[in-house]
Amino acid sequence: MADSQTNFAWATLLDVDPRQPGRLPLHERLAQALRAAIRSGRLATGAAVPPSRALAEELDCSRWVVTEAYGKLLAEGYLSARVGSATRVSWSPEVTSPRRQDAAGPTRTTVRYDLGPGLPDLRAFPRRRWSEAVHAVTGSAVRYDLGPPGRSGHPTLRRTVAEYLRRSRGADTVPGSVTVCAGITDGLFRTARALRAEGIVEVAVEDPGWARLRAAVTSAGLRVRPVPVDTDGLRVDVLSRHPTVRAVVVGAAHQFPTGAMLSPQRRAELVRWARSVDGYVIEDDYDSEFRYDRRPIGVVQGMDPRRVFLLGSVSKTLSPALGLGWLVAPSPLTRALREANVVAAPPPVLDQLALATFIDRGWYDTHLRAARRRFRTRRDLLVRELAAQLPAGRVAGTAAGLHILLHLPDGTDTARVVADAAAAGLRLADLDTYRSGRAGSPALVIGYGNVGDAEIAPAVALLRSTLRDAG
Structure with missing residues (x-):
């Protein structure tokens, strides 16, 4: 910060009106305003104050007023000047005031x-390749790409995701069934809203399981029914005992947190259950790419795409900071799904195009x-x-x-x-x-x-x- 030539305090609000007369001279009032901005933290230690000529023009006063104010603060130790460098804030509080401590909240223990x-592994995020993808799409995006994003996501990413899921996860999907969303929780909330519009009032979830998935279902106005999990995954026999349940969220490839994989027999039972109750399976495919005892197994969605939603994201493979995911929906519900949350904005278009490029060039694999x-x-x-x-x-x-x-x-x-x-x-x-x-x-x-x-x-x-x- 102290060596940065761009850390100028141009936008700091100073309570000085050169046109309003007062008992103190203008340069004194400017010094007071700068001193108050420094002591309050609005001008941080190391921040560069504007050149005197620029600040004088901004305040519509003479340059002498500014140089006098700066000279006073230099003498008091609030500012420091060096030949060939900007004048910078050098004052900092020795002890944080109680008011600022309370505003910051309790001190958090550092995670060792x-x-x-x-x-x-956030250390292993592919920074160079990702930046290359961002650079490529920034240079090649047409002007239509820079407008408001489409509600279902950019067609390029939807096509890329559909192809990726077909070849790597055994999904039965086309670009028209893919909706780009901000992640699995966002996708589940949209799905729950769409199911509620279909008359479904209760959704089963795995127990134990992610609390935020339960929260996404309840926030959409649906009731949650916990169903136990054993070494073969979700207990479909217990699920069948609840006649009011017509949808279930399941981690088929890798259940969190038990690590169980839904067995082939349970997969078949689950699809039969969905057909029998005129219901749906919501498949959470959150970290299926990481399997170490065998090749990753295919998704349940490929067994019956008219009964299974498929949720995925790059949060566990690249970084949750990207906020990029997808949702594959049964064709009859695609329209209702995209209208389920009309105020939710899809991820930024350039980020979507960067992910499509990252996958298409083989960098994701x-x-x-x-x-x-x-x-x-x-x-x-x-x-x-x-x-x-x-x-x-x-x-x-x-x-x-x-x-x-x-x-x-x-x-x-x-x-x-x-x-x-x-x-x-x-x-x-x-x-x-x-x-x-x-x-x-x-x-x-x-x-x-x-x-x-x-x-x-x-x-x-x-x-x-x-x-x-x-x-």
């Missing part, structure tokens, strides 16, 4: 080791192959460290995704463990926070997407220490 679920190798190695390292340092724990859900489950001995206070770990700078999650009912057997959800390989051993050592202190 991120073993929380839900994030990819290359990135995924490298990520799978990296995550497989990191998962193996984490499992070895847990076995060596926490032999009383039992690891599960290792076949896919970016997290595992660590089952702990009965009586372990996992809520306290997570809180104590967070205070020590270790981020992880309690399985109970994803359960909709009462607490179950103690287990931790440990992610390995956004942690370095060299950080795993000390992170597990910190977890071991936290568990020991928690008894």
Whole structure:
């Protein structure tokens, strides 16, 4: 900041009116206004004040007024000047005032080791390739691309996503059935609104499962019905016992947080159930690209595209900061889906075109192959460290995704463990926070997407220490 030649305080509001006479001379009033702006933080330490000639023109006063005010603040230590450089703010408060502390809120503990679920390796974001894609589409976009984005997404990305899902996920889709959205939660909210328009009032969700998916369903005005999950995925037999349920959200390829894969038999049962109740399956395909025991399996949507919605995004493969996802809908509901949330804006067009370019040039596939190798190695390292340092724990859900489950001995206070770990700078999650009912057997959800390989051993050592202190 201190060396930046562009950090000028041009737009700072100064309470000075040169045309209004006062008891103090104008240069004194300007000095007071600048001093107040500095002390309040509106002019931050290191910010460059405008050249005297430019500020004089802005305030419609003589340049002498500004140089006098600057000279006074230089003498008082609020400003510093250096030959050949801008005049900059040099004053900073030694102690933050109580009012500013309260406004900032409580101090948050720094995360030393991120073993929380839900994030990819943010260090490995393909910055160069992504910037090349952005540069390419910025130069090639026609003027029509720079207008308001279409409600269903740009045709180029819809075509690219349709082709990608057909070849990589076994989906039965065409560009017309794809809607570009901001991510899986956005897509689920739109789907729930469309289903409500179809007369559906209750949607089943997996238990345990993502709380934000339940929130997306309820915020659309539908009731939520939790359905248990076992080692073969969603219990379709339990689902069938609820006659008011005509839609279900399911993670078929990799259920969060248990890591279960919906078995072939359950997949067939689920499609038969949807047909029998004139209902729908909403398939959450959030991190299906990361499977380590076999090639990624196809989607349920390919079994019956008239009964299955398919939700996907790049939040777990590239970065959630991109805010790019897609929704494949049954053809009869595509129109209702796009009208379900008319105020929701699709992602920016240039970002959509950049993702299409990133996929079309093969960079997405290359990135995924490298990520799978990296995550497989990191998962193996984490499992070895847990076995060596926490032999009383039992690891599960290792076949896919970016997290595992660590089952702990009965009586372990996992809520306290997570809180104590967070205070020590270790981020992880309690399985109970994803359960909709009462607490179950103690287990931790440990992610390995956004942690370095060299950080795993000390992170597990910190977890071991936290568990020991928690008894």
